[in-house]
Structure formats: structure tokens, C-alpha cells
Amino acid sequence: MEGFAGKVAVITGAGSGIGRALAIELARSGAKVAISDVNTEGLAVTEERIRSIGAPVKADRLDVTEREAFELYADEVKAHFGKVNQIYNNAGIAFAGDVEVSSYKDIERVMDVDFWGVVNGTKAFLPHLIESGDGHVVNVSSVFGLFSVPGQAAYNAAKFAVRGFTEALRQEMAQAKRPVKVTTVHPGGIKTGIARNMSAAEGIDVEALAKTFDKKLASTSPEKAAQVILDGVRKNKARVLIGNDAKALDAIVRLTGSGYQRLFSGVIAKALPNTH
Numbered sequence: 564m565e566g567f568a569g570k571v572a573v574i575t576g577a578g579s580g581i582g583r584a585l586a587i588e589l590a591r592s593g594a595k596v597a598i599s600d601v602n603t604e605g606l607a608v609t610e611e612r613i614r615s616i617g618a619p620v621k622a623d624r625l626d627v628t629e630r631e632a633f634e635l636y637a638d639e640v641k642a643h644f645g646k647v648n649q650i651y652n653n654a655g656i657a658f659a660g661d662v663e664v665s666s667y668k669d670i671e672r673v674m675d676v677d678f679w680g681v682v683n684g685t686k687a688f689l690p691h692l693i694e695s696g697d698g699h700v701v702n703v704s705s706v707f708g709l710f711s712v713p714g715q716a717a718y719n720a721a722k723f724a725v726r727g728f729t730e731a732l733r734q735e736m737a738q739a740k741r742p743v744k745v746t747t748v749h750p751g752g753i754k755t756g757i758a759r760n761m762s763a764a765e766g767i768d769v770e771a772l773a774k775t776f777d778k779k780l781a782s783t784s785p786e787k788a789a790q791v792i793l794d795g796v797r798k799n800k801a802r803v804l805i806g807n808d809a810k811a812l813d814a815i816v817r818l819t820g821s822g823y824q825r826l827f828s829g830v831i832a833k834a835l836p837n838t839h
């Protein structure tokens with residue numbers, strides 16, 4: 564993929580944060596964009612920003628957990644633009660709670676959105692990406708797809724699963740000589756609404772958690788995150804790390820092996836309010 568001009572790009576979770584910034588940056592780079600979200604108000608703001616750039620945009624309400632709707636949507640996007648080159652499976656939710664106090668429902672909900680949403684998007688669009696002759700799947704995991712921390716078992720599980728799924732897909736596409744590149748994205752702390760929109764197990768002070776995230780952990784703007792992702796897509800990187808925090812954490816995990824667990828749990832315990 565040389566540039567984005569004339570390419571058709573699909574972005575889920577485009578009503579806020581990284582998804583909105585990605586959609587705008589892609590539109591500025593000459594792409595035609597299909598944006599979706601469950602948050603239709605936020606999506607309308609993104610749509611308006613893209614229209615003001617003068618780029619072609621198709622905006623739809625789409626819940627990434629609804630598999631049949633996703634399949635129909637993929638065909639609609641193809642019919643609308645005539646082809647589809649890229650999908651950014653970005654939609655996601657956060658959840659806080661130790662395993663002991665998280666319900667099955669809580670854990671399943673995170674897996675449904677953060678993992679199955681990515682699988683649904685990948686599978687629904689893959690035939691169209693192959694057909695385009697120049698496709699790219701971009702799946703958003705997290706630094707929490709590289710290492711685990713207490714209170715994030717459900718989110719960790721979903722983001723590790725996204726990484727496993729996406730890294731296998733990249734190798735499969737290369738082996739089968741399919742014209743589809745595949746990139747996994749691992750953002751560090753990005754200044755978005757993710758922590759404010761988070762849900763949590765009973766008794767957890769979400770507001771305090773969100774405040775700590777906003778003040779201490781979110782260091783990169785969504786616009787910068789979008790630029791780093793698109794640079795990685797241009798260079799066909801297998802893995803994109805966003806932010807110095809992500810790079811440092813990745814290095815520590817690789818250097819210490821499982822030893823990071825002892826290091827991080829102490830740091831997290833100090834930095835974050837209890838999640839149990």
C-alpha cells in the first residue's frame with residue numbers, strides 16, 4: 564500500500580477517540596471512508612468533520628458484536644464505493660474488575676466487543692479486501708495485549724486474543740499469497756474517553772480510575788496515535804506500538820519474561836485504586 568489516495572477504508576468505533584482521528588486522517592490523505600459506531604451522536608460529529616474536508620464518507624450505526632449486521636454492512640460498503648481496501652477494527656470498551664468479583668456476563672461482554680467484534684469485522688471484510696487486490700486488515704489490540712495487569716483480566720484476555728488472531732492471519736495471508744497485509748496495533752495510554760466510558764465490577768470507583776488514567780496514564784493524543792498507525796500501515800508493519808510508554812513496557816516484558824508480573828503488580832497497586 565503506497566498511499567491512501569483513492570483507497571476505501573472502513574473504521575469501526577469512529578464516533579470518538581482513536582477511531583475518529585483515524586477516519587479524519589485517512590480522509591485528509593485522500594481515502595474514501597466508511598465510518599460506524601454505536602454512538603450515533605459522536606459518529607455524526609466525525610461525519611461532519613470529514614464532509615468539511617470534502618472527502619467521500621458513508622456513516623452508519625453498527626454494533627460490532629452483531630455478526631449478521633456486520634456481514635450485510637460489508638456488502639453495503641462494497642456496493643457503495645465499488646471496492647474495499649482497508650478495515651480498521653478499532654471499536655472497543657474497557658472494563659475493570661478482578662476475576663473474583665467479575666461476573667461471567669462482564670467478561671463475556673468485553674470478549675464480545677473487543678475480540679469477537681474484531682473477528683466479525685475481519686471475516687466480513689476479508690473477501691472484499693482480497694478482491695480489491697490491495698487490502699489491509701488493521702486490528703487494534705493494546706499494550707494490554709502484550710502483558711497483563713491485575714484488575715484487567717477480561718480486557719487482557721480480549722486484547723491478547725486480538726493479537727494472536729491477527730498475527731496468525733498475517734502469516735496466513737502471506738503464505739496463501741493473498742493481496743492482504745495485516746497489522747496489529749498496541750497503543751499505550753491515549754487521551755480518549757475510553758476510561759470515562761468504562762464499566763467496572765460492583766464497588767469499583769470508576770470515576771477515580773478514569774481520573775488516574777486521564778492524569779497519569781494517557782500521554783499520547785488520538786491524532787498522534789492515528790498518524791503512527793497510518794505510518795505503520797504504509798510501511799506494512801506487523802506490529803505498531805504507540806507512545807514511549809508502550810515501547811518501554813514492551814521492552815521490559817521482553818527483557819524480564821514472566822518476571823514483569825512481579826514488577827508491574829507492585830506499580831499498578833500503587834498507581835490505581837483497588838479493582839476488587
Ligand SMILES: NC(=O)c1ccc[n+]([C@@H]2O[C@H](COP(=O)([O-])OP(=O)(O)OC[C@H]3O[C@@H](n4cnc5c(N)ncnc54)[C@H](O)[C@@H]3O)[C@@H](O)[C@H]2O)c1
Pocket residue numbers: 575576577578579580581582599600601602605625626627628653654655656657676680703704705706707749750751752753754755756757758760781
Ligand atoms: N485509549 C487508550 O489508552 C487505549 C489504549 C490501548 C488500546 N486502546 C484501544 O483503542 C480502541 C479505540 O479506543 P479509544 O481509546 O478511542 O476509546 P473511545 O471510547 O474514545 O472510542 C471507542 C469507540 O468504540 C465505540 N464502541 C464501543 N462498543 C461498540 C460496539 N459494540 N460497536 C461499535 N462501536 C462500539 C464507542 O462508542 C466509541 O465511540 C479500542 O479498541 C481500545 O481498546 C485504547
